[in-house]
Amino acid sequence: MALCRSTWLSTLFNKAPTIAASAFSRCNFAALIAFSCLYIMKSTEELSGIAQQVRRDIVRMVHAVNSGHPGGSLGCTDYFVALYFHILNHRPDGFDMNGHGEDLFFLSNGHISPVWYSVLARSGYFPVSELATFRKLDTRLQGHPTTHEGLPGIRVASGSLGQGLSVALGAAQAKKLNGDPSIVYTLHGDGEIQEGQIWEAAMYAAHHKIDNIISTIDVNGQQIDGPTEKVMSLGNLRAKWEAFGWTVCEMEGNDMAEVLKGLTHAKSLTGQGKPIMILMTTSMGKGVDFMEGTPKWHGVAPNDAELANALGQLTETLGDY
Amino acid sequence: MALCRSTWLSTLFNKAPTIAASAFSRCNFAALIAFSCLYIMKSTEELSGIAQQVRRDIVRMVHAVNSGHPGGSLGCTDYFVALYFHILNHRPDGFDMNGHGEDLFFLSNGHISPVWYSVLARSGYFPVSELATFRKLDTRLQGHPTTHEGLPGIRVASGSLGQGLSVALGAAQAKKLNGDPSIVYTLHGDGEIQEGQIWEAAMYAAHHKIDNIISTIDVNGQQIDGPTEKVMSLGNLRAKWEAFGWTVCEMEGNDMAEVLKGLTHAKSLTGQGKPIMILMTTSMGKGVDFMEGTPKWHGVAPNDAELANALGQLTETLGDY
């Protein structure tokens, strides 16, 4: 059973698949030696190509229903692609809620569901064609991610901000109880960090030495009402997380090579008694020039002309859904 | 109209009352020049004497109803006495909910109501005899402080932890809107700081440059289930508050001279664009040897023998209620 059904993607890019030794190193979890893993690592260029397609998916999805959140989704696309196509040790074709022996990902800022849905579909969790149902009646691709409709890849609902870190910490502790050495990843918006529950969770993680978690904050400097600095300044984010007992890394989130380096580095810091936080600098709306660096496109869909303009800036690498 | 009806207390200690120039300096608030203030400053020894009496009140109150929280109350007695008998510019005999032109105090860790009730009564907010009604049916001295029964001196209910800082910040901002230069004080338990709402409020205060607030944390290192370090470590508290943009002071909370110095120093730091936090080290149960330094007496009342033992360690300076 392949951990990641991406051979066809590699083929698309005409690159020879390479075996990722690092993936094997995490497979010493007894119960899982059974499904030994052929993990296909992709080159940075391949990943960037996938990211182009994901960005096309995002703008097409929100345009089709005239609702949804393109800004944050576009900014976090490189992170999602790196995570799902390179970093995660996961099983897209045999989704199991408990995820024993798999790395887990939790999206706390649930409004950027478009990027997650696209990456989940493109990495094999469900048919790419289902992206066309986003936010439509009876869809499994609800406006905000949910387990309620049984969409593979989702392990908890989000949308109400500030809750995902706590959930991920529980999942990480369950892994420890189960003797599962996998890693739990989370993503948060920078505005989301204003929620008090985040700081409750931060304190909890350090106290319980939860060192199998790698959290990332999408530091795009924007939230709905404007720049974070003006709405509710986060001050010195590194100092805050360090004071709360986390190991803090920084990473440029819109440069695929940097993202890969940053996530790989963070991985090397797990198991050292401290939770890990990556402050990821991104540009909201990245990849579509008129959406970049402004909160205007936080939760607004492009009209037909804007869609055409956006698609003109993004190469179709894997075929539109 | 006297700002503080404490001449009789000073008399008790046979010390000549001194006029506090500092009190006048805060009285430039137009609407209040009317009630110009004869503020009586007391010596450190006088204040320590009052603290002895307050500690007697505390153990007697909780003993009488076999419920309530003596530990934190005893630890914070010196702070309360210093605040109400020396620092606050307030009107005990004309309680006004809005408190225009007065300094305000908010108790966020409402379970230590006994010390607050004693100090309120002893500084003239209501008859000392009413302390005997603590936690009894139909009392104004509810288990946790409330405005619901109209007790003078209380401006918001507390008891559910973590809410008081937010309320105080709103009151401080109202003062700014009203052109009232008075100061708002708050007290919090160290365990209480684990609540996320505290950190929401912390961020808000820094962002809005609320510099007319002086908060204090009772760092007694204890909470209900044991030492804070074991239950949920607060880590580096100074670093946390500094990272959240506050000016941080430290103060020994069971030394009256130090408390006076600490609060006076904090006052000198107001008006500089930053909220002020005092980390106050105390010993839980201070003043009653068998209650000291343990969480055991967080919320347990002494029996008859223990009461006698406790009272034997505390001088009756102002007359028991």
Add this chain to the structure above:
Amino acid sequence: MLNFEITGSNDTRSGFGAGLLEAGKRNPNVVALCADLIGSLKMDAFLKEFPERFFQVGIAEANMMGVAAGLTIGGKIPFTGTFANFSTGRVYDQIRQSIAYSGKNVKICASHAGLTLGEDGATHQILEDVGMMSMLPGMTVINPCDYNQTKAATLAIADFEGPVYLRFGRPKVPIFVPADEPFVIGKAWHMHHGKDVTIIATGHLVWKAVEAAQQLEAEGISVDLINIHTIKPLDVDAIVKSAAQTGAVVTAEEHQLIGGLGSMVAQALAVHQPTPLQMVGVNDSFGESGTPEQLMKKYGLESQDVYAAAKRVIAMKK
């Protein structure tokens, strides 16, 4: 006559925004707070006019409720603004202790209530807010039905002393309440007198109830139509009197049946005037993504559903 002229169409939240601006002009003590949703709450006009009386709190709703409580202590009249779920469930204990139990003059103003916010889906579609707020002693709970009524309600609560929960929605809906219709907190608006069946509706369901009533009257069924804009304190008198006359009651609301207006009417009837009742509302289910119209249909909140409930309850009469 059941002849309510539709004078336009607008969202109730815009009625709130207009009312807030007007309240701010009338009373300098009116202040506003928002948790990173200024545009959604239509608070822009107030912010522009009174920047120094506006407090941005970011995404920190619990803190917002506390700060609002504190502002009252300086004599201010704070209006908080965020979505309805973050105005209630996210901050219930804060409202309970720092506002309701403390008797603070805070106006909790909540947008995007119910299913009709549409595509965002269940995490945002609170259907329990009226129930939560109504259980709080001392809380006044208001759910107006159109732009004009929401604006009037906003002005009325600014003048009212005490904590208030004001609930409104996202989509444009018909405007049919006369702009000069007085808004009296706690007093039901008896929209039409009839003798065969009582229909009691609140919020977006009032217009659906009007449509249902028109259809029923066209069939010769006489409808007593009551607009309950104030759910707490409930106008029990109006309800019980009407039930006594018609002997059959329908309630209609954009809320869970458990804990909503229907449950409060059921209680009032059972105690004072046991009467057959049929309730229109969401039946113990979360919402989901879809257009407001699709969702109202799927979850049984259309005028057809009110009509059908009326027919059912009439059949229950002895």
Add this chain to the structure above:
Amino acid sequence: MLNFEITGSNDTRSGFGAGLLEAGKRNPNVVALCADLIGSLKMDAFLKEFPERFFQVGIAEANMMGVAAGLTIGGKIPFTGTFANFSTGRVYDQIRQSIAYSGKNVKICASHAGLTLGEDGATHQILEDVGMMSMLPGMTVINPCDYNQTKAATLAIADFEGPVYLRFGRPKVPIFVPADEPFVIGKAWHMHHGKDVTIIATGHLVWKAVEAAQQLEAEGISVDLINIHTIKPLDVDAIVKSAAQTGAVVTAEEHQLIGGLGSMVAQALAVHQPTPLQMVGVNDSFGESGTPEQLMKKYGLESQDVYAAAKRVIAMKK
């Protein structure tokens, strides 16, 4: 026969503590979390026996609910423990999204519910928790009446798949449920059959209802007595059948009347079987400090109050 032998006296929270320990022994996936109230929740024995399966979260209830949701993802069965107000109102949105809507197998265990926690007063005396939890789709809500029933309920919910709210109290109360009485979630316990009046009680009020029923029976009034330990899903069948037989219903609970068991019974009756109803509960008021006994008396939750309600409702029968 209304002959329930009192076999002792203990607090329901101790029944929870004993049940939790036992559940932990039976199933290694059972884990527990507590927010700085181990002793109050009687979780000490579990902690001692299974330290590695116990998670102290400090005073951070919102985080506790999230962590519990996350633990289920690794196949654990988490029991959270804190006071009832901090188990519900403080964390409603967290429960709603991360537990109820996400369908997580979390057991929310809540002590010190209602007035009977006594001296701590209103901020701690939640009277709205049952209403809040019952509005949540997919939530099971249980309010047992004595030590034995609470222990049995704790064991039952450990075996049940899905989110559960388990409510219990602080003071010692009579033990009268047989230790071997089976606990079936969702099934009312029909304690006594009668024909003149139905009394439906939950939690601490069940014993008060037994006393009231004894008094009524002594006067020749035949009482149908139903113990509703599971408030959601409500055993509507049992209630409607009983109401059809007696034609008069009384409900009794340590909760606000608005949103509580009484309101759910009123809804069920109005829709299925309109019947006169009298409700015993707290009437739109906060609690206060006092002994449990004083408070039950002052707020009208004594057996005398149940008795009087029965007399009133019988008088309402045509």
